[in-house]
Amino acid sequence: MGQAFSKLLTLHWAIKELKIWIRQVFELVLEIWEIMKDYSNVKLSAEFRKAPISTLKTYMTQVLKGIGNEVHKKMVALKTSVMWLLAPDLMFTLCIRHLLLFCILFVAPSLFRRMTTAIAEKVRLNVYLRLMYGKTWLKKYKKLHKDHLKCTTFEEYKKVANELDEMEGLHEWKRNPIDKHYNYSLIKADLIKLQKLIHKVKLYYRQVDDDNNPTTTTAIGTTLNNNSNNDNDDNDNNNNNNNNNNANENDNAYNHPRSDNSSAMESPLGQLSHVSKPALQISPLQELMEFVRPRIMRNYCGINNAPLYNVTKIGSKKLITDFNDHIIQALELIANTYDPNTTIAEKIVFFQETRHGMCSFFFCLFLCLHLLLRYND
Secondary structure, eight states: OHHHHHHHHHHHHHHHHHHHHHHHHHHHHHHHHHHHHHHIIIIIHHHHHHOHHHHHHHHHHHHHHHHHHHHHHHHHHHHHHHHHHHOHHHHHHHHHHHHHHHIIIIIHHHHHHHHHHHHHHHHIIIIIHHHHHOHHHHHHHHHHHHHTTSOOSHHHHHHHHHHHHHHTTTHHHHHOOOOTTSOHHHHHHHHHHHHHHHHHHHHHHHHHHHHHOHHHHHHHHHHHHHHHHHTGGGHHHHHHHHHHHHHHHHHTTTTOGGGOTTGGGSOHHHHHHHHTOTTOSSOHHHHHHHHHGGGOOTTGGGTTOGGGGSSSSSOOOHHHHHHHHHHHHHHHHHHHOOOTTSOHHHHHHHHHHHHHHSOHHHHHHHHHHHHHHHHHO
16 A cells, blocks of 8 residues: 555656646746847847847857756756656665675575584584494594595495494484385385285296206106005095096186196196196286386386485485385396297387386496396306
8 A cells, every 4th residue: 555655646746747847848938939029129120230140149149048058957957856766876775785685595594504514513423422322432433434435436335334324323214114205105015016926926937947847747746646556545535626626726727837736747848838828818927027117217106306315325215225126126037037928029129118217328238237147157
């Protein structure tokens, strides 16, 4: 309300000053006209007869001089009014004050914080920690703090940084999965599912390899023959039970491939054909690939947010570390595991698609290291 009122007053004053100036200009013109009229009627006629040219020059000079004086007075008055309205000296003073206020509000706190951080850190280390943990603990902490700045290899830095994090109590922060900077509930659920799928893939293909091993097949066949010779008295009951069990085991071949005792006596070719039956719509390896595919992203659920890696000197939340380790383990399983239902071309397409989700350089580096390790083995 006050600002609007002040604006109205300023506008009213400006209009009033403009009217006064116009009136003064009009009065000046009238006065000049009267002067010219009087001068021409009284003096001009007599003097003009004697010396017309000099009289005309004098007359024009006086007229122009009077007009100039009046215009100068009005311009000075107008300049004074404009300067009062714009107030450049006041504007300059306000700019200087606002600049000083800006420095006080935004620059001074950061400078003060930088100056006091070193002092507060030294006081915290030398007084608080010494009182709480003792001189020996403080001496060890200072030594580790200096050593972690002089490390030349990652292994040295990792060892020193882990000790520093443990001494500062940051391992509790690592073990606590809750944090606002990432979706910890979804990562936890995905980690549990990923662990189950990896275990399922390992168990399934280990059993298939055992079934394809002739030594294992012979041992299982010998055991079955001995069991059948010892159970001759219960053949009728066992035949009915065996028929029911065989039907159930054929239906559950996907989940329990080793429970089929008759498949253990077959040849490896027969067992591979049993694994690749049309009843198996998706193999465990393909299920793992479909689960991993959308979760290889640069910042999946926010696990790469900077605040998660600024708390400790090395690493981040244990949940994030476990999730990344299991993703790498799943990629190695997909690359190394043979699956009759998954071709090499499908695996190549899978890794090409995941390359877009990760940084291409690090993904290619991962594959090159993996191939080198396999070649050396």
